[in-house]
Amino acid sequence: METRRDFLRTAVVAAATATLGEVALGAASKIPSPDRRGILCDLTACIGCRSCEAACRKEHGLSSVSSLSELGRSNVPERRRPSPDALTVVNEYKHPNGAGSPTFVKVQCMHCDYPACESACIVGAISKKESGPVLWDTDKCIGCRYCMVACPFQIPSFQYDTALKPDIVKCDFCVHRTEKGGVPACVEICPVEALTYGRRSALIEIARKRIENYPDRYRDHVYGEFEAGGTSYLYLAKTDFKELEFPSLKREPMPGTSESIQHGIFAYFVPPISLYSLLGGLMWINKNRQKAEEETTE
Numbered sequence: 001m002e003t004r005r006d007f008l009r010t011a012v013v014a015a016a017t018a019t020l021g022e023v024a025l026g027a028a029s030k031i032p033s034p035d036r037r038g039i040l041c042d043l044t045a046c047i048g049c050r051s052c053e054a055a056c057r058k059e060h061g062l063s064s065v066s067s068l069s070e071l072g073r074s075n076v077p078e079r080r081r082p083s084p085d086a087l088t089v090v091n092e093y094k095h096p097n098g099a100g101s102p103t104f105v106k107v108q109c110m111h112c113d114y115p116a117c118e119s120a121c122i123v124g125a126i127s128k129k130e131s132g133p134v135l136w137d138t139d140k141c142i143g144c145r146y147c148m149v150a151c152p153f154q155i156p157s158f159q160y161d162t163a164l165k166p167d168i169v170k171c172d173f174c175v176h177r178t179e180k181g182g183v184p185a186c187v188e189i190c191p192v193e194a195l196t197y198g199r200r201s202a203l204i205e206i207a208r209k210r211i212e213n214y215p216d217r218y219r220d221h222v223y224g225e226f227e228a229g230g231t232s233y234l235y236l237a238k239t240d241f242k243e244l245e246f247p248s249l250k251r252e253p254m255p256g257t258s259e260s261i262q263h264g265i266f267a268y269f270v271p272p273i274s275l276y277s278l279l280g281g282l283m284w285i286n287k288n289r290q291k292a293e294e295e296t297t298e
Helices: 002-029 051-059 116-120 146-150 185-189 200-213 255-265 272-297
Strands: 037-042 089-093 103-107 126-128 134-136 195-199 233-236
Touching: 037 200, 051 089, 051 185, 116 126, 116 146, 185 195, 195 200, 200 233
Parallel strands: 037 233
Antiparallel strands: 037 195, 089 103, 126 134
């Protein structure tokens, strides 16, 4: 009987460990859908009106911060990151010698093809959808914030001021609109059509054609086409992307790095779902052991 109990106990632990392994390894093995959508940001067209910020806040029911409510080029801060009350922000970058026009950069989740945040999440709360967006599931999240550490673009934000149920927040690609055939709110409101929504492959063709037709206007670089394995947000600019504080990333997907770190740290960690399964299995083993002992006594 002792051997049988040991076998069952080992089987339950192995099942729990396998569950963690599937969560950790699943992200890097997925191949993005060829039909996934994306957004092309033409920074040479952006005028810094920040209408996209206002549309995003309205679409997601976010409170309007006073310093952000006054739209217009004269009120564009130089450096900001997305936050719980601003899922997308526009920053201004002055011309290096001060003579030319500034460049305005829209910043939000890049919706990577191989998300490092998805790979780093130890409970599978973040997932890359076939249509393109990278989404977060509040019901699965345990608040570890490893997604924030893993993101090469420093995008996910944590609601530190929400004590009872803080969330990880970021751009969701307006999935509630796109799933019904619509376009993201920021794309719809852009007055100069600096944002283009469509199939990612088609957007890359559009970007390449613009570079070919207007070589003096664009740098020969579609940011996001290859960086970190590719992203759903793509950028065109005349200025070097390093000067616009875009991170210099290799073509290799980021999950390979985050998973190696994660596996080393959490090799013996059992997430809540697996823990419940483990506890339930041990209770079942204990119950059957007691029953077997009672039968032996009789």
